[in-house]
Amino acid sequence: MIRNALLHCVLLGVVAAQAAPLPIDKEELRERRESLAADIADVHEGKRIVVVIRGGPKQTHMGTFSQDQDFFYLTGVSEPNLAMLLVINEDGELERDELLVPPHSRFSAKWDGRFLAPGKRAAEYTGFETVGNVNSLHRTLDELIVIGESSPIVLTNTKPAARLGSTPGKASSTARERKRDRFDGRQSREQQFIAALIKSTPGLKVHSLERFVNQVRPYKSPPEIALIRRSTEIAAEGIGEAMRSCKPGAFEFQLAA
Numbered sequence: 001m002i003r004n005a006l007l008h009c010v011l012l013g014v015v016a017a018q019a020a021p022l023p024i025d026k027e028e029l030r031e032r033r034e035s036l037a038a039d040i041a042d043v044h045e046g047k048r049i050v051v052v053i054r055g056g057p058k059q060t061h062m063g064t065f066s067q068d069q070d071f072f073y074l075t076g077v078s079e080p081n082l083a084m085l086l087v088i089n090e091d092g093e094l095e096r097d098e099l100l101v102p103p104h105s106r107f108s109a110k111w112d113g114r115f116l117a118p119g120k121r122a123a124e125y126t127g128f129e130t131v132g133n134v135n136s137l138h139r140t141l142d143e144l145i146v147i148g149e150s151s152p153i154v155l156t157n158t159k160p161a162a163r164l165g166s167t168p169g170k171a172s173s174t175a176r177e178r179k180r181d182r183f184d185g186r187q188s189r190e191q192q193f194i195a196a197l198i199k200s201t202p203g204l205k206v207h208s209l210e211r212f213v214n215q216v217r218p219y220k221s222p223p224e225i226a227l228i229r230r231s232t233e234i235a236a237e238g239i240g241e242a243m244r245s246c247k248p249g250a251f252e253f254q255l256a257a
Helices: 002-016 026-043 069-075 106-112 120-126 134-144 168-180 189-200 210-216 222-245 252-256
Strands: 049-054 083-088 094-101 130-133 153-156 206-208
Touching: 026 049, 026 069, 026 083, 026 094, 026 120, 026 210, 049 069, 049 134, 069 083, 069 210, 083 134, 094 120, 094 134, 120 130, 130 134, 134 189, 153 189, 189 206, 222 252
Parallel strands: 049 153, 094 130, 153 206
Antiparallel strands: 049 083, 083 094
């Protein structure tokens, strides 16, 4: 009886869940992408440019999802298995501003909550020009990236992403250790993606997107500063509560709880 009641409460909570609100106004997020496109166009003047970046993958554990930080900075969306596609024409204009998300699944919505789905409604919500199906990304890239006289410049993240609680240096060293492991040998997710692009389009040269994003992320807008202030206030309250709860013999996991 109790078990059924608990399950009923869980289901109600899941069904009532909504897509997470954007932390920054969608117009500011779009301005970030437009500014990024302009910076890239200035460096690769007169070239057609394809920018593609993937968000974090779906986690294998039940903890809180942690989005790729560069992806989050440009999209404001914290959901797994997404991608972002920008196309800049030879005149330096952003002609394609697209977020790609998994198709709607009634099963996933029932158990994991409501996530964005391809279509106009998601585009209006996120501020992207279009929101498409991430499952079509490989076909879209095959159409956009054709080696020839007018081959596009392709930019994506090339270094292992640092998740929350980590650093770029730690992420890179861990990726190197895994690649050197004789019983593993896997590349980072970013390098694997680049290898797949090159395999699909022989002769393709992929450029680093990090150099452009890293130049602008240190400069914070007023809404970002407000978020940072609020998060530090919450952290300070949590630390204060941990200090009040601390006693001889207590464990860290008890304070965290």
